[in-house]
Amino acid sequence: MTFESPHIRVKDLNVHIGDHHILKNICLDIPDKKITSFIGPSGCGKTTLLKTFNRLLDRDKEVRVSGEVLLDGEDIYGRQVEVTSMRRKMGLLSQRPFPLPMSIYDNIAYGPRIHGTRKKKELNQSVEYHLRATGLWEEVKDRLNSPATSLSIGQQQRLCLARGLAVEPEIILGDEPTSALDPLSTQRIEELFLQLKDKYTIVLVTHILRQARRVSDYIVFIYMGEIVEFGPTEELLLNPKEKLTREYVKGYIS
Amino acid sequence: MSRYRLIKDRISGNLFLVFTHLSILTVVLIGAGLYGKSVPILKQSSFFHLLFSSEWKPFKNQFGFLTYIVGSLIVTGLAIVIALPLSLLTAIFISEYMPRNLKRLLIPFIDLLSGIPPVVYGVWGVLTIVPFIQDKLAPHFVEFSSGYSALAGGVVLAVMIFPLIISILLEVFNTVPQELRDASFSLGANQWETVSHVVLKKSVPGILAATVLAVSRALGETIAVLMVCGNQALMPHSILDPVYPLPALIANNYGDMLSIPMYDSALMLSALILFVIIFLFNGISRIVLYRLERRSYA
Numbered sequence: 001m002t003f004e005s006p007h008i009r010v011k012d013l014n015v016h017i018g019d020h021h022i023l024k025n026i027c028l029d030i031p032d033k034k035i036t037s038f039i040g041p042s043g044c045g046k047t048t049l050l051k052t053f054n055r056l057l058d059r060d061k062e063v064r065v066s067g068e069v070l071l072d073g074e075d076i077y078g079r080q081v082e083v084t085s086m087r088r089k090m091g092l093l094s095q096r097p098f099p100l101p102m103s104i105y106d107n108i109a110y111g112p113r114i115h116g117t118r119k120k121k122e123l124n125q126s127v128e129y130h131l132r133a134t135g136l137w138e139e140v141k142d143r144l145n146s147p148a149t150s151l152s153i154g155q156q157q158r159l160c161l162a163r164g165l166a167v168e169p170e171i172i173l174g175d176e177p178t179s180a181l182d183p184l185s186t187q188r189i190e191e192l193f194l195q196l197k198d199k200y201t202i203v204l205v206t207h208i209l210r211q212a213r214r215v216s217d218y219i220v221f222i223y224m225g226e227i228v229e230f231g232p233t234e235e236l237l238l239n240p241k242e243k244l245t246r247e248y249v250k251g252y253i254s
Numbered sequence: 255m256s257r258y259r260l261i262k263d264r265i266s267g268n269l270f271l272v273f274t275h276l277s278i279l280t281v282v283l284i285g286a287g288l289y290g291k292s293v294p295i296l297k298q299s300s301f302f303h304l305l306f307s308s309e310w311k312p313f314k315n316q317f318g319f320l321t322y323i324v325g326s327l328i329v330t331g332l333a334i335v336i337a338l339p340l341s342l343l344t345a346i347f348i349s350e351y352m353p354r355n356l357k358r359l360l361i362p363f364i365d366l367l368s369g370i371p372p373v374v375y376g377v378w379g380v381l382t383i384v385p386f387i388q389d390k391l392a393p394h395f396v397e398f399s400s401g402y403s404a405l406a407g408g409v410v411l412a413v414m415i416f417p418l419i420i421s422i423l424l425e426v427f428n429t430v431p432q433e434l435r436d437a438s439f440s441l442g443a444n445q446w447e448t449v450s451h452v453v454l455k456k457s458v459p460g461i462l463a464a465t466v467l468a469v470s471r472a473l474g475e476t477i478a479v480l481m482v483c484g485n486q487a488l489m490p491h492s493i494l495d496p497v498y499p500l501p502a503l504i505a506n507n508y509g510d511m512l513s514i515p516m517y518d519s520a521l522m523l524s525a526l527i528l529f530v531i532i533f534l535f536n537g538i539s540r541i542v543l544y545r546l547e548r549r550s551y552a
Contacts, residue, residue, distance in 0.1 A: 054440055056436050056439060056440065060354065061353045061354060061355065084439075084442045084443070084444050085442060087439060087440055087441070087442050088441065088442030090440065091440065091441075092436065092437065092440035094433050094436065096433070098433045098434045098436075098437045100437065100438065100451070100452055101434075101452065101455045101456040102451075102455065110438075110443075110451065111441040111442065111443075114441070114442065114444075114451075160437065163437075163441065164440070164441065167441050167442055173440075
């Protein structure tokens with residue numbers, strides 16, 4: 001599937017880690033302001049693909065990345081690219097919440113601060129705005145100076161989302177962001193994603209097919225480092241074209 | 255079968271308990287033994303007088319430990335002041351900036367450094383540091399220094415505890431989850447911002463623990479310091495003056511001077527003082543660490 005003007009376009013992407021060929025000739029368009037889910041069995045390379053989008057992967061010298069990842073048409077692996085400002089465009093939500101070792105307030109203010117916001121008033125506004133956006137404000141407004149680790153895991157994950165939004169990204173990358181959460185917290189995160197997709201392009205790695213169906217517009221099925229099938233959610237889950245996809249989603253359908 | 259397993263489990267559990275108690279008992283016994291041996295001198299003059307007097311005239315039955323205590327503290331303090339910033343920067347570089355394959359090459363070298371016998375460091379100090387201080391450094395500041403000085407002891411000690419602090423710090427930085435760094439990077443932070451706001455902040459208790467271990471090690475180090483610090487029981491006026499740390503006092507005199515009355519007891523008391531300093535230092539840092547961990551955002 002290709003799109004007119006995809007937010008992210010991946011061209012002939014190959015990733016080697018040591019001797020392992022993790023991703024093979026990936027070509028993929030991620031549509032703007034939609035939720036695209038990567039599904040596939042463990043170790044198929046879906047997380048690796050996600051991490052190539054914000055270049056967290058190639059900090060390790062053993063990782064070799066070739067091909068192009070175009071963000072609004074510009075290759076993020078190009079020589080001219082300043083990695084920090086590129087990363088800023090992508091909020092990352094990891095498998096478990098990793099709040100920074102500081103207060104709730106400072107966690108949100110961290111991003112704006114390193115990008116130059118110094119005024120207390122602006123910071124306060126940003127913190128409140130993004131805590132509200134993730135539904136945390138009412139829960140934490142009286143203890144903004146407590147350590148972020150004093151929150152529950154579900155709250156921590158929403159805090160991490162708010163922290164990511166505070167640098168005003170264009171894209172949200174979620175690496176199985178609900179895998180450590182209870183059903184209720186999972187539901188809240190999913191609802192947030194649905195609210196946020198008006199403003200952000202969201203890429204989600206998940207191993208829960210039901211979650212993929214609940215939240216995503218498009219699904220990419222990855223197997224052994226290759227894209228097997230890419231299509232609109234219902235179509236891919238209910239009417240897979242490829243035999244491999246059919247077998248993988250079979251358990252879900254029946 | 256199940257009975258046999260139960261008995262085995264009980265026996266092993268109890269055995270571990272016994273050995274644990276034995277090792278704790280050793281500390282208590284050493285403390286009690288040193289105290290027992292220092293009772294004669296403590297009966298003769300008050301503890302505080304011994305601690306805060308700098309009169310060391312064994313033949314006149316005067317034993318004041320102040321110069322020795324000061325000597326120990328100065329040498330240790332210098333060593334930490336020199337070694338801590340250097341090893342902190344080195345450990346940050348190795349842990350956060352260096353490519354992994356180079357890391358694998360370098361770390362064994364650092365471990366090797368901590369395996370070199372202290373006496374070798376002592377010889378190195380005598381051959382290089384002492385002459386350097388005597389000829390090059392001291393003339394700028396004082397009229398005369400033999401080079402055998404607190405500074406020489408501090409430098410040699412610093413070099414000795416350097417690898418120790420680095421290896422502990424590397425372990426500490428290693429326990430900071432990679433995902434935490436990634437979280438910071440993904441917000442657009444650069445390497446330095448990530449190191450200073452996240453890695454170091456998360457590592458404060460560990461850095462403190464590393465310092466405590468280094469201080470304990472430095473306070474107790476004997477031979478390398480004794481070879482370069484001059485060993486004169488005079489109150490030093492600057493770090494270019496000779497000092498006489500407590501371990502050197504014990505090592506130099508125990509066995510030789512025991513015909514002098516009370517000398518034996520005085521040396522045991524000096525060992526006890528060293529023991530108590532290290533004990534107190536460890537205790538205080540435990541409390542600080544505990545407070546830090548409770549308050550910290552880690």
